[in-house]
Amino acid sequence: MNPTVIVALQITAALTAAVFPLWIACRRQKPGHTPEIPLKLRDIFFPAIFPMAVFSLSRNFWFLVPAIFIWLMIIAGTFKKRGASAPNYWQLNWRDCFSYFKTATLFCLIIFLPLSITILIVGQICLYFGCKFTQPIVEELIQLNTWKPAAAFLTGAVIIAPLWEELYFRGILYPVLKKFMPLGWAMFGSSLAWALIHWHWPVFLPFTFLGCALCLLYEQTGKIGNAIAAHMIFNTLNITLLLLEKYYGNT
Numbered sequence: 001m002n003p004t005v006i007v008a009l010q011i012t013a014a015l016t017a018a019v020f021p022l023w024i025a026c027r028r029q030k031p032g033h034t035p036e037i038p039l040k041l042r043d044i045f046f047p048a049i050f051p052m053a054v055f056s057l058s059r060n061f062w063f064l065v066p067a068i069f070i071w072l073m074i075i076a077g078t079f080k081k082r083g084a085s086a087p088n089y090w091q092l093n094w095r096d097c098f099s100y101f102k103t104a105t106l107f108c109l110i111i112f113l114p115l116s117i118t119i120l121i122v123g124q125i126c127l128y129f130g131c132k133f134t135q136p137i138v139e140e141l142i143q144l145n146t147w148k149p150a151a152a153f154l155t156g157a158v159i160i161a162p163l164w165e166e167l168y169f170r171g172i173l174y175p176v177l178k179k180f181m182p183l184g185w186a187m188f189g190s191s192l193a194w195a196l197i198h199w200h201w202p203v204f205l206p207f208t209f210l211g212c213a214l215c216l217l218y219e220q221t222g223k224i225g226n227a228i229a230a231h232m233i234f235n236t237l238n239i240t241l242l243l244l245e246k247y248y249g250n251t
Contacts, residue, residue, distance in 0.1 A: 034218060108237075126202050
């Protein structure tokens, strides 16, 4: 069979594996447990730019810690100015951490197969075109040989990135978009934006799929902590696999 035809079939299969289940879910989806967010469209731009600008300029995850803290203060102040409380809106409580991870584990088991199929097919397409599926920043982790930068990366990837990305893309951008468009389109739009900030086209389709699934999780439960926990599990599994490949890949 012509290689171009094979690639076209793989792309079609990847799109089907990623989009079809979410299309069915969004078609059946009704507004769940997320109340209308008190923020306005103009409130969401600076919170998106600030942490990304800090990381882009510094390329150091430790700089993200104070940046995220400042960002949280700004968000909390914006919610308060609108007469609301951010933790109450997100139903975010540290005492519910066990419940968050319990729900997130079940969620990860449910999406494991379709997400794995999508990743495998996109990986094959990358091999065909001679490009790397792994993100450049992840490649940096693989090449690190000292513990301090590795610890910074792991802290950022497992804790800081899931916290900020879920609070912003699922906790703010998604409900704000939901004010102006149908629920399914709001899920897709916020997930598309989340995939784009990773600046690596091979992960675009899997991350859009995962973003929509995380939106569904948040919409159904009303608790952003579930999405944060699921994101942490996803990143932890990925990093664990990469480290196993790095140190035991030849055994």
